[in-house]
Amino acid sequence: MTLYLYLIISAIIFTIGAYGIITQRSGIKILMCIELMLTAANLNLVAFSSFNGNAAGQVFALFSIAIAAAEAGIGFAILVALFRVRDTINLDNINILRW
Amino acid sequence: MNYVLLAPEILLTVLALIVIFIGLLVSDRSKNMLGYISAAGLVASLVYVLGTKGEGSFFYNALVIDPLSQFFKLIFIVVSLLAVIASIKYFENNRNQDEYYALILLATVGMMVVASANDLVSLFVGFELASMSTYVLAGFEKKNPASLEAALKYFIIGSLSSALMLFGMSLVYGVTGSTNITAIIEFFKANPAVSGLDVIAMVFLVAGFGFKMALVPFHMWAPDTYEGSPSVVSALLAAGSKKMGFVAAFRVLVLALVALRADLWVTFGILAVITMTYGNIVAISQRSIKRMLAYSSIAQAGYIALAFVVTTQMSIAGGILLALGHALMKGGAFIAVAVVGYMVLSDNKNAKNIDDIENFAGLGKRAPITAFALFVFFLALAGIPPSAGFIGKFVLFYSITIEAVRQASTWFLIVVIIAILNSALSIYYYARVIRYMYVLPPAGEKIKEPAPYVIAIVLAVIGTIGIGLYPQPFIEMAMNAANVVLGV
Numbered sequence: 001m002t003l004y005l006y007l008i009i010s011a012i013i014f015t016i017g018a019y020g021i022i023t024q025r026s027g028i029k030i031l032m033c034i035e036l037m038l039t040a041a042n043l044n045l046v047a048f049s050s051f052n053g054n055a056a057g058q059v060f061a062l063f064s065i066a067i068a069a070a071e072a073g074i075g076f077a078i079l080v081a082l083f084r085v086r087d088t089i090n091l092d093n094i095n096i097l098r099w
Numbered sequence: 100m101n102y103v104l105l106a107p108e109i110l111l112t113v114l115a116l117i118v119i120f121i122g123l124l125v126s127d128r129s130k131n132m133l134g135y136i137s138a139a140g141l142v143a144s145l146v147y148v149l150g151t152k153g154e155g156s157f158f159y160n161a162l163v164i165d166p167l168s169q170f171f172k173l174i175f176i177v178v179s180l181l182a183v184i185a186s187i188k189y190f191e192n193n194r195n196q197d198e199y200y201a202l203i204l205l206a207t208v209g210m211m212v213v214a215s216a217n218d219l220v221s222l223f224v225g226f227e228l229a230s231m232s233t234y235v236l237a238g239f240e241k242k243n244p245a246s247l248e249a250a251l252k253y254f255i256i257g258s259l260s261s262a263l264m265l266f267g268m269s270l271v272y273g274v275t276g277s278t279n280i281t282a283i284i285e286f287f288k289a290n291p292a293v294s295g296l297d298v299i300a301m302v303f304l305v306a307g308f309g310f311k312m313a314l315v316p317f318h319m320w321a322p323d324t325y326e327g328s329p330s331v332v333s334a335l336l337a338a339g340s341k342k343m344g345f346v347a348a349f350r351v352l353v354l355a356l357v358a359l360r361a362d363l364w365v366t367f368g369i370l371a372v373i374t375m376t377y378g379n380i381v382a383i384s385q386r387s388i389k390r391m392l393a394y395s396s397i398a399q400a401g402y403i404a405l406a407f408v409v410t411t412q413m414s415i416a417g418g419i420l421l422a423l424g425h426a427l428m429k430g431g432a433f434i435a436v437a438v439v440g441y442m443v444l445s446d447n448k449n450a451k452n453i454d455d456i457e458n459f460a461g462l463g464k465r466a467p468i469t470a471f472a473l474f475v476f477f478l479a480l481a482g483i484p485p486s487a488g489f490i491g492k493f494v495l496f497y498s499i500t501i502e503a504v505r506q507a508s509t510w511f512l513i514v515v516i517i518a519i520l521n522s523a524l525s526i527y528y529y530a531r532v533i534r535y536m537y538v539l540p541p542a543g544e545k546i547k548e549p550a551p552y553v554i555a556i557v558l559a560v561i562g563t564i565g566i567g568l569y570p571q572p573f574i575e576m577a578m579n580a581a582n583v584v585l586g587v
Binding site: 014017018021027030034037038040041042044045047048049051052054056057059060063064067070071074075077078079081082084085086094095096097098 | 223224227235238241242244245248250252254255258259261263265266268270272276278322
């Protein structure tokens, strides 16, 4: 039963992240939600790895943690550059491009 | 193991690091030479990819070299070569050129890794390398709010799609106990029963790849990003980065579909039809040419996705050929838009909306080479022979018609008819721009088109028409690649 517990927790975390991306308007909060979604996938990988008894999933999780860190770095860099030009990172105000 | 087969990737990675180091040492003015160095490196890898015939697998079967990977590497290298040549002028005297060229080279390496990936880990790492480099490239004009907005939107949607993809991959790993794609396929062949978890994993993977391919309903980022980014980067994104989603889908989804024997063709049929119709209809009402090209590129993604509907050797070959043709046509068209931007800015430094259709009035007189090239690209995108766009569409539509007759399926026939009607519809908005270019009076003086732009555009025109006039070798290459996709 423990595997199911981990899967349920990771599904809940993933859903919280997805919900946040849809509803939140602040750039920082959206970045946090993306990290939640990636973390949910990592939890899945590690749980399956322990359940299947092979290490491939944990290796994958290490790769994805490193990548998530790089991704957050780039996200914050873009937000800083945007803040310098526009004085806001509220997504409601970022609407030059539309049809 | 014969690491010589990986020489193009190694060469481009080392070159990216060298470009950054040279950038640290030389003055801002001498940074203009970095574009030539990057172009030379890309030409070397292109020659190498075209010249080698070997196959092999590396790093515990995480990367494979086969006809499929070589064909898509050809696309990626050609696209970034065009983008780099055009950037020599576009980013001339920019003091951050070293970072720009290093990022383009790394993005190319990432796309090439995706093309060779035979393991979920290498697939994900390649995707992220290419995506992160292009997030930064999209926002490279860091004083321009539109460019930054494009980068932010691209970043948020791109990270969301990465998260969906990773979640799907984690479920696949949980079901099969392996991250190696060959092992995963073997597992599904041995256990054909479809469980609920398989379907959920497949849905996540389709959504993750669908964002990269910009299929409707995962397309919202594409028009904003292509419009706001610098035009040469839009060329790289629309022509290169999008094909990355297709090669991953060919490798993972088609194999999985064949192995699972799942009737997912309905899903892909609906996605493809909605995508091409939506793209073409919205493109009609656009005034910004970059945005129009973005919607037309969504429509083209719809055509390519038809390859997933029947998954025969010929349909996949058609999809791959259309991907190659689309890369040349769309890359060239975005670079031609960059020339128009240059022309407008040299008239008036503070011009707004530089890619508005009004600025294309009389382009045939103001910039004859660019106007003629755009004329060729637009006709090729609409599928007029002899062009790469025609060959791709012909093989693709013909293969679906054959399958419709063979299986006596009305639905396949309806899909083909909708696709052909869509091609006819797309001529309307291409012809509108051609009318602006050749019929309306010019809005200013004739300009001298800068040499790097002309070289890039002429190369794309030669490729587009060349494939149309002499398609045989390309069709053979695409057929070999399709054999790999189907695991024959």
